[in-house]
Amino acid sequence: MAEGPNLARRLVRHRGAVAGLAILSALGLLALGAPWLSPRDPIKTSPRTALQAPGSGYLLGSDQFGRDVASRVLHGARISLVVGLISVSIAVGIGAPIGLVSGYYGSRLDAVLMRVIDVLLAFPGILLALAIVSVLTPGLGNVMIAVGLAAVPTYARLVRASVLSAREQVYVEAARAIGGRDRTILTRYILPNVVAPLIVTATLGLGTAILSAAALSFLGLGSQPPTAEWGRMLAEGRDYLREAWWISTFPGLGIMLTVLAMNLLGDGLRDLLDPRLKV
């Protein structure tokens, strides 16, 4: 296991991770400051100035209803980052305990839990999310639940695999020999050993979650109008590509940058925390 200060020093030397962190921090600041940084109200329509090209009047142009694209992109960053964080938290929050319990206790419990997980794994994540959100009715909250639930199997499997190797370690045996209770052993001795791959996967998973949520909104299952959400902006601007490329291009760039940053950071963390995962 890498030491804290040591890890930070190594992270700073990793070029990809630094780039990822820089972009993410910038995005985070923009998202936090959106209400103050936005030139205009993101949902205020202004029909007489619809479809203005990027320039002095509208920094990034205006959309078909005359809404300011720059303000919408900024507010969209808030939504995407929050959606990513919450979905991944749901996925880790449910997946990790399942993996821990399943891996540690093994036998019949493991078999039952893992068969359920296998069934879920058989569906592509986005398809599973699509099915869940259709059942729950469209909406941003349900998209977070759907994307989160769809990623649960990944984390459950990952944690279980790490637990399987950790529980055979001598120190775990020692802990058991001195009469440590299961809960203590799980949280104090095993959990720290699975944290590294979990952080790496969760960081990479943030990017995927943001992408999935945007995809669902693109399909009309996520955020509801007039919310400024990147996926929905892409969809709404799709028919205007020839006449007003800026409506979908800027939210598209937003998605691209965010996911790129998450992936760079995730790759960096993987290099540092868990060299075995290197491909």
Added chain:
Amino acid sequence: MPLSRSSRLTLVFACVLALLGTTSAANAQGGGSLVIALDQEPPTLDPHASPSAVTFQIIASVTENLVYRGLDGKLVPWLAESWTSARDGRSVTFKLRRDVKFHDGTPFNADAVKFNFDRIVDPKFKAGGSRSALAGYAGSKVLDEFTVQVSFENPYAPFLAYAAGGTLGIVSPKAVRETGDLVHTRPVGSGPFMIKDYVAKDRTTMVKNPAYTRKAPWSDRAGGALVDTVVWKFVPEAGTRVTTLESGETQGVYLVPAQSLPRIEKNTAMRVDKIPYPGAPRIWLLNITKPPLDDVKVRRALNYAVDKEALLATVYKGIALKAFAPLTAAMLDDPTLRQAYPFDPAKAQALLAEAGWQPGAEGIRTKAGARLEIVLNAIEYGGGPEPTAQLIQSSLREVGVDVKIKAQARPPWYEDNYRCATHGPVMFLRATDPDGLYPLFHSSLVGGNFNWSCVKNAKLDQLLEHGRREFDPAKRRAIYLAIEQMALDEALTVPLLDELSVWAFRAGVRGVKYNFATYPVLSDAAIQK
């Protein structure tokens, strides 16, 4: 129906004048293949089963009707040579042409007409829009081989107008009996074109009917189609559809989106036809049973608050006109209707205040702690919900109404309308007779198609029924005007836009004509090389 449709004719004349400067269809070369892109795939091509306009756009020159009605609104002979309405208004007797054969060789006669109409009302048959066109159908009597009498339980004035509409197109009885479900993709009519194939999600092809030697009612010459084939391609995405026209992949497209229209209109290699639709405009039916819309003051306030100019300046720029009433101006126009609700947010504010809704937090009005929230039922079209929804939402926010857009797929959208579950949908209805108001407002159609205002009003019912019985054109007009005025006074709807049927063709395509429903009839169409 000699109702005023001056604006409609003006536009048509403009198109005609544009054509006169160049070549007429007669001089154009024959042959070739005409490819036209549509915005939707039809649910079925069976005229009797289809609830959807796109079916009739495709088969307008495949199946024929007893009577024809062009853009001038006059009823002229088609499969029937002449007709007489009974004095009591309960039946019409048609004298049929003797020289008509269906595409499969079956002769057309009185039995065929009876078979078609009986099929539509057969409870085992899942009829589309055709069923309501034959409201109160009592039966058809074959008087001799080429004379048929169609009867109704009550006097039924709209029948002849409906007999000219696509839903009552006549198909080959033999084909229906023998091919069963195949009729869904290959209706066998008697028109100048025959359906050749149907490829789901892609296209349908129709070919020239070589046996067609008659003079089509829209044509000034005898004989069949000039082009050999017409291919209808289904291209839902508007941007892509327009691109196919510009690249030459298609020679025509239906529904040019507002944002592409200036580009197409500027292009000298293209020509755009715009014809106002008859029927109901794009309209928000207000569910008057669901609070706060049970208060007429709130409903009137909505009418004053919705900024239609905003729609006409953006997503509907150049492809619609302002709507004033539950029928389009092409169907029934009157100065009193135009004055009903000017855009007046101040008046809307005053009405809402009068109704007890006071300004509250975040600019949304409240009454006894409840926020003024309205749920608009909107179809999700993939690229976003119903295009008017977001602008309605934003104009109503200005007067303190929070509109929630319930964007959903078609089946749950219908379901909510049947159950009067939301504050009403934005919809449109392509009727060809002012009787189109009957399905919108008659109390018997709450929970069905299309009384989604959920209005049950004895006076309104009486007027709607009276309109069906009245044959005198002037009296009919007065009845439907009264209905419209009542609908406006009670604010049962928010009329939004009289849409235009917008077709763009490459300039070399000549001779495309349109029937009353604004669907293209193509036997005179030709491609100039």
